[in-house]
Amino acid sequence: xxxxxxxxxxxxxxxxxxxxxxxxxxxxxxxxxxxxxxxxxxxxxxxxxxxxxxxxxxxxxxxxxxxxxxxxxxxxxxxxxxxxxxxxxxxxxxxxxxxxxxxxxxxxxxxxxxxxxxxxxxxxxxxxxxxxxxxxxxxxxxxxxxxxxxxxxxxxxxxxxxxxxxxxxxxxxxxxxxxxxxxxxxxxxxxxxxxxxxxxxxxxxxxxxxxxxxxxxxxxxxxxxxxxxxxxxxxxxxxxxxxxxxxxxxxxxxxxxxxxxxxxxxxxxxxxxxxxxxxxxxxxxxxxxxxxxxxxxxxxxxxxxxxxxxxxxxxxxxxxxxxxxxxxxxxxxxxxxxxxxxxxxxxxxxxxxxxxxxxxxxxxxxxxxxxxxxxxxxxxxxxxxxxxxxxxxxxxxxxxxxxxxxxxxxxxxxxxxxxxxxxxxxxxxxxxxxxxxxxxxxxxxxxxxxxxxxxxxxxxxxxx
DNA sequence: ATGTCC
Numbered sequence: 001x002x003x004x005x006x007x008x009x010x011x012x013x014x015x016x017x018x019x020x021x022x023x024x025x026x027x028x029x030x031x032x033x034x035x036x037x038x039x040x041x042x043x044x045x046x047x048x049x050x051x052x053x054x055x056x057x058x059x060x061x062x063x064x065x066x067x068x069x070x071x072x073x074x075x076x077x078x079x080x081x082x083x084x085x086x087x088x089x090x091x092x093x094x095x096x097x098x099x100x101x102x103x104x105x106x107x108x109x110x111x112x113x114x115x116x117x118x119x120x121x122x123x124x125x126x127x128x129x130x131x132x133x134x135x136x137x138x139x140x141x142x143x144x145x146x147x148x149x150x151x152x153x154x155x156x157x158x159x160x161x162x163x164x165x166x167x168x169x170x171x172x173x174x175x176x177x178x179x180x181x182x183x184x185x186x187x188x189x190x191x192x193x194x195x196x197x198x199x200x201x202x203x204x205x206x207x208x209x210x211x212x213x214x215x216x217x218x219x220x221x222x223x224x225x226x227x228x229x230x231x232x233x234x235x236x237x238x239x240x241x242x243x244x245x246x247x248x249x250x251x252x253x254x255x256x257x258x259x260x261x262x263x264x265x266x267x268x269x270x271x272x273x274x275x276x277x278x279x280x281x282x283x284x285x286x287x288x289x290x291x292x293x294x295x296x297x298x299x300x301x302x303x304x305x306x307x308x309x310x311x312x313x314x315x316x317x318x319x320x321x322x323x324x325x326x327x328x329x330x331x332x333x334x335x336x337x338x339x340x341x342x343x344x345x346x347x348x349x350x351x352x353x354x355x356x357x358x359x360x361x362x363x364x365x366x367x368x369x370x371x372x373x374x375x376x377x378x379x380x381x382x383x384x385x386x387x388x389x390x391x392x393x394x395x396x397x398x399x400x401x402x403x404x405x406x407x408x409x410x411x412x413x414x415x416x417x418x419x420x421x422x423x424x425x426x427x428x429x430x431x432x433x434x435x436x437x438x439x440x441x442x443x444x445x446x447x448x449x450x451x452x453x454x455x456x457x458x459x460x461x462x463x464x
Numbered sequence: 465a466t467g468t469c470c
Contacts, residue, residue, distance in 0.1 A: 003470080145465040181467055211467085222465055261466040336465090 004030050005038060014046055021067035023273040024293075028064055031203050059201060063292035076276045079106040083113075087384040090117025090443035092396075092435060097126045103281050104141070109133045111348050114385050116355050117443035118394025118435065124283030127354035130388045132343055136286035137294055137301070139267040141351035143336040145220075146264055146301050147308030148255030150356075150365040150391075151332040152376070152454060153316045154231050154240075157248040157325035162228060162457055165323075166421070169228045169458050172322035173423055177226045177315060178218040179462040185217050185318075193310045198303045202296055204266055205303065212259040212307060217314030221462035223392075223429060224254040225370065226315055229456040237378060237451050239363055240329045248325070251374070251454055252315050253367060255336065260304035267297040289349070298338075305337055331376055333357055333364040335391035343386060350386055358382065358389040358448050366448075367392050368437035370425070370459045371418040375441060377448035385447040393437040399428045406430040420456060424463035 006029055008022045016022050025045060033041050045064075048055050052065035083105035088098065097119050104125055105113050111132045119128030124140040131141050162169060178184055199209045219226055231249035233242050256263075270293060271285035287294035312332065320327070338351045341359075356364040358379030366389060367374035374392075381387050397405055406427045414431055415422050441450065 143465075148465075220465070221468090224465085255465070258466060261468095265466080 004033050004036065004041065006030065006041060010042070011045065014042060015049055016045075017068070019067070020274055021064065024067045024270075025064045027270055027273070028061065032060060059292075060203070063296075066292055076278075077108060079103070079278055079281055080108055082106070084110045086113040086115075088115040089385060089447070090119070090440065092117070092439070093119050094121065097121050100124070100126045101129055104129070104131050104284055107133070107281065107284055107286075109136050109286060111346070112343065112386060114388060116385070116388060116390040117440045118354070118390035118392055120395050122353060125351060125353050128390060128394060129351075129353050130355050130386045131351045132341075132348040132386055133286070133351070134348060135289050137289060137297055137338050137349055138284055138286045138351055139264055139271050139297060140283045140285070141353055142264065142301060142338050143353040144261055144264045145255035145336050146260035147305035147334050148336040149253075149308055149312065149332060149334045150367065151252050151309075151312035151316065152231070152330065152365045153250045153320070153327045154242065154329040154331075155248045155250070155320075155325040156328050157323075159230055159246045159248050162230065162248055166458070168323055170421060170423065172319050173226060173228070173458060173460040176318040176322050177460050179224070179424060179460065180221055183218060184214050188213065188216055191216060191310055191314070193307055196303060198299055202300055204263065205300055208259050208262055212257070215257040215259065217311055217318060218257060219252070219254040219315065219462075220257055225459055225461045226250070226252045226319070227370070227456045227459040229454050229458070231376070231452060231454050233376070233452040235449070235451045237363075239361070240331070240376075240451065242329055247328070249454055250316050250319055251365065251367065251456070252312050254308070254311060254315075256304040256308040257311070259307055263297075263300045263304050267293070267300070301338065305334055308334070331363050331365050333362075341387070343383065352388055354391045355388040356391050357387065358385065359387045363451075364389065364448070365454065366390055366437075366441075367454070369393055369431040369434040370422060370429070370456050370461070371414060371420050371431040372434070372437050374437070374454040374456075375450050376452040376454065378451055379448055380446065382447040385444065389444045389448045390440050393434040393440050395433055396435045397433045402428045402430055402433050406432055421458045423458070423460040425459070425461045426463045429461055
């Protein structure tokens with residue numbers, strides 16, 4: 001693939017002011033004219049420079065016009081002295097993690113923050129961090145895996161089948177789930193998501209459409225999993241509409257794959273260029289929701305979220321086809337995303353990076369580990385947590401540390417003890433790498449009520 | 465998290 005040979009110097013020569021408009025123009029042009037004639041591009045840039053108002057409403061070039069029409073974009077934003085209000089849940093969170101949140105709380109656009117009890121170090125906002133801001137979106141505070149989410153299908157299949165026909169369930173996971181960088185499904189059924197005109201409106205999405213289609217229904221790597229297990233409903237709830245008791249369930253954890261990752265990387269980079277911040281706050285660079293780029297990211301993020309959701313549906317559909325049974329209830333939620341919400345009577349943008357939305361009466365699923373029970377929860381709308389809860393137990397040992405701490409044999413022993421079958425997996429994802437989920441749940445009892453549990457029984461992850 | 469560094 002060719003690259004447009006356009007430099008900032010060329011733009012200065014054309015008469016562009018020496019400010020952010022140069023970076024933006026370079027980005028837009030490189031994105032839209034990867035292989036086009038440079039003279040054509042320069043003529044177009046000259047037209048935009050001389051009459052930016054004519055391009056102000058243009059979907060593609062509007063952001064260049066906007067940068068030319070507003071001159072102060074290069075001004076470095078300072079952090080404020082004081083932190084906006086926040087609450088930290090749980091007492092097992094490192095100082096470094098807390099410091100990451102504290103930096104976010106001093107941004108001039110911040111309104112309120114929180115750390116969930118599973119919080120640990122991330123880029124910019126920690127994993128398990130929640131940040132409410134005013135009228136901007138922070139790509140890195142959504143995270144690299146946009147729309148990473150949980151989906152639980154509760155089936156009408158008798159729970160005894162899990163033991164009675166264990167081979168069938170294992171085989172279904174082995175054959176019909178795809179993990180890692182290269183595994184994809186051989187065939188796909190039509191999916192509404194690929195009809196969306198958003199793909200054609202934003203160049204980066206258009207370019208990614210083929211890959212998104214190819215990766216549909218795959219799970220990726222890291223802490224992602226698909227598993228069969230035992231759902232137990234311990235409290236009846238109209239939204240679930242199931243009597244108390246045990247059910248066979250499918251639980252999946254994954255996100256928007258390469259599609260969302262590329263969106264996240266691209267807009268994090270342009271945000272960093274557009275929104276210079278002191279070094280410690282660089283990964284909090286934001287895009288205004290009154291700007292073209294901000295709205296573009298919001299649109300792309302929304303599509304990545306819907307794509308992630310469609311991937312889970314596809315995973316569950318394939319498994320259901322293989323093992324039979326019908327879905328009686330579905331509980332699902334994003335945990336890497338940004339939402340427009342009202343808090344304290346004011347509309348804010350709430351970023352949850354590794355945090356489960358827990359608005360009043362909102363259902364969610366918080367996994368434990370591959371051996372420990374996860375929880376079906378109902379949000380309490382706790383203002384202190386910005387209506388949020390943890391997205392799991394959280395790591396107590398880093399990936400690197402796990403390699404020295406645990407052997408494959410340690411994992412095997414733990415799995416045998418808990419009667420769990422694991423397909424794939426790695427020492428980095430050892431069940432012992434995670435905090436005690438019960439302590440995590442105790443630390444957020446003001447944020448969610450527990451309606452039931454999910455005990456994994458047959459788990460598939462990336463790996464041999 | 466990510467065809468894990470165009």
